[in-house]
Amino acid sequence: MMVPKLEDELENLTAGVVVDDSNSAEKPNLKGDWLNFFLLLLLYTMQGVPFGLALVMPIILQSKKNVSYKDQAIFSLVAWPESLKLIWAPLIDSLYVHKMGRRKSWLIPVQYLMGACFIYMASNIDEWLPETRKPDILKLVYAFFFMGMLTATLDIVVDGWSLTMLKRNNVGYASTCNSTGLVMGIMISYIFSVLLTSEDFSNKYLRIMPDVGGVFTLKSLLYAWGVLFTLITTLIAIFKKEKDNRLEDDHVKFNIVQNYSLIGDILKLPGIQLLALTLLTSKIGFAATDSLAILKLIDAGVPKDNIMFIHTPLFVVKMFLPLVVAKYTSGPKPMNVYLTATPFRLLLNISFGVLIYYTPTLIITNGFVNIPKYYYALLIFILSIHDILDNIMRVALLSFFSRISDSRFGGTYMSLLGTLLSLGGAWSSSVTIGMVDFLTFKQCSLDHYNSCSTANLKNICKTIGGDCVVIVNGYYVETAMCTIIGIIWFCVFRKIIKNVQTKGRSYWLVDIKRPRK
Numbered sequence: 072m073m074v075p076k077l078e079d080e081l082e083n084l085t086a087g088v089v090v091d092d093s094n095s096a097e098k099p100n101l102k103g104d105w106l107n108f109f110l111l112l113l114l115y116t117m118q119g120v121p122f123g124l125a126l127v128m129p130i131i132l133q134s135k136k137n138v139s140y141k142d143q144a145i146f147s148l149v150a151w152p153e154s155l156k157l158i159w160a161p162l163i164d165s166l167y168v169h170k171m172g173r174r175k176s177w178l179i180p181v182q183y184l185m186g187a188c189f190i191y192m193a194s195n196i197d198e199w200l201p202e203t204r205k206p207d208i209l210k211l212v213y214a215f216f217f218m219g220m221l222t223a224t225l226d227i228v229v230d231g232w233s234l235t236m237l238k239r240n241n242v243g244y245a246s247t248c249n250s251t252g253l254v255m256g257i258m259i260s261y262i263f264s265v266l267l268t269s270e271d272f273s274n275k276y277l278r279i280m281p282d283v284g285g286v287f288t289l290k291s292l293l294y295a296w297g298v299l300f301t302l303i304t305t306l307i308a309i310f311k312k313e314k315d316n317r318l319e320d321d322h323v324k325f326n327i328v329q330n331y332s333l334i335g336d337i338l339k340l341p342g343i344q345l346l347a348l349t350l351l352t353s354k355i356g357f358a359a360t361d362s363l364a365i366l367k368l369i370d371a372g373v374p375k376d377n378i379m380f381i382h383t384p385l386f387v388v389k390m391f392l393p394l395v396v397a398k399y400t401s402g403p404k405p406m407n408v409y410l411t412a413t414p415f416r417l418l419l420n421i422s423f424g425v426l427i428y429y430t431p432t433l434i435i436t437n438g439f440v441n442i443p444k445y446y447y448a449l450l451i452f453i454l455s456i457h458d459i460l461d462n463i464m465r466v467a468l469l470s471f472f473s474r475i476s477d478s479r480f481g482g483t484y485m486s487l488l489g490t491l492l493s494l495g496g497a498w499s500s501s502v503t504i505g506m507v508d509f510l511t512f513k514q515c516s517l518d519h520y521n522s523c524s525t526a527n528l529k530n531i532c533k534t535i536g537g538d539c540v541v542i543v544n545g546y547y548v549e550t551a552m553c554t555i556i557g558i559i560w561f562c563v564f565r566k567i568i569k570n571v572q573t574k575g576r577s578y579w580l581v582d583i584k585r586p587r588k
Contacts, residue, residue: 119256161330172313243401246469356557510545
């Protein structure tokens with residue numbers, strides 16, 4: 072009974088505001104802007120490389136067989152900087168060298184540091200990640216956490232620069248560069264760091280005669296990334312001139328304190344408050360599928376290597392997809408694309424649930440895993456649809472962020488929106504993963520009073536010759552709950568999002584008093 076009242080209250084926040092479409096009067100046209108477009112694409116690709124390496128490290132660690140889930144939980148801390156970057160985002164907007172440029176003042180040293188960090192990691196990776204001994208998780212976390220901070224800082228800088236590097240009528244293409252570049256960087260990092268360092272993959276697909284080790288070693292790849300980052304950064308520093316924003320009429324120079332106050336000013340905007348609520352709750356409907364589906368497929372018997380191999384061509388699809396949908400997401404109403412894709416994402420919850428439920432029956436014969444070709448075809452189809460819809464929705468959101476962000480404070484504005492989106496995904500994912508065991512109920516096959524809820528009870532069950540059988544699987548419970556919540560979310564926010572995205576550029580501008588010069 073609370074939903075209609077909530078919708079009425081949220082719609083009141085946007086009532087009485089005059090729609091201004093002046094920001095969309097001039098159609099996007101990349102003529103004369105192609106070089107800037109490709110530079111943005113390159114910068115986002117460089118950002119995706121360390122991000123992709125952090126994503127595949129848990130897989131590399133798990134393959135060592137001597138890494139516990141507690142170790143994996145500790146390593147997951149390397150993802151925190153993406154949600155914490157708002158803490159230092161105001162510094163990026165307020166401290167810079169005029170002669171160097173507002174964004175280049177940070178971009179150049181940060182990318183040099185990333186290159187140095189890659190080289191330092193290459194020098195120590197064999198010690199941190201030995202072939203036989205247990206990996207040094209803490210040292211890996213320190214290195215990747217620092218790299219994560221640099222990557223998050225680069226994200227702030229490039230997001231802010233994208234608002235002024237491209238012409239105002241082309242700013243919607245920034246989301247295309249963001250999505251395509253990040254996916255490209257992640258794919259390159261993924262392929263080189265996992266598949267090309269794998270002895271089995273190299274011998275099976277890349278070599279005529281079997282040999283020891285992969286085509287590359289992780290150490291040589293890290294050295295290569297360090298050299299490439301240093302070289303590319305030097306070329307950008309020499310040849311790319313940054314536009315002087317002081318020449319614009321709406322340019323405002325803030326000090327550090329004023330920039331931190333700016334975050335509060337942005338959050339006071341009615342549209343941002345509504346958008347914050349939207350972003351913080353937007354991932355609930357997909358949380359079970361996004362966080363648990365792959366893990367449950369592995370539990371059901373699908374080998375991790377096979378899933379990784381299937382994902383590789385999907386990166387290519389995700390890389391070029393933003394270019395295909397740019398026509399729709401770079402226009403004045405990109406959130407229409409997001410809303411259109413949402414019901415299909417919710418339907419995929421059911422599709423994954425059914426697939427995972429029947430997977431053991433389909434792939435296990437007489438106790439042995441024997442995966443038929445039609446199962447792979449079905450798995451590839453469902454994963455492809457999921458990744459395509461997920462990427463389309465992300466591009467639409469980023470395009471909307473680029474369109475509404477106040478370019479005077481681009482780094483802080485975009486970082487705030489990105490942080491809200493990251494937090495929305497992080498908290499819903501953490502709760503989902505944390506609750507799955509709580510919602511799973513087991514029972515000993517030979518003692519119905521034994522719930523197998525502790526290690527001691529499990530040992531007792533094994534002692535009497537029984538097995539702990541799952542009575543209620545928490546994954547299916549969460550899938551049902553998330554789907555229902557997702558449907559409610561869609562019904563509540565659909566009309567509100569459509570209304571908000573029609574607001575003009577002035578609706579999102581921060582009303583501040585210009586500091587005296």
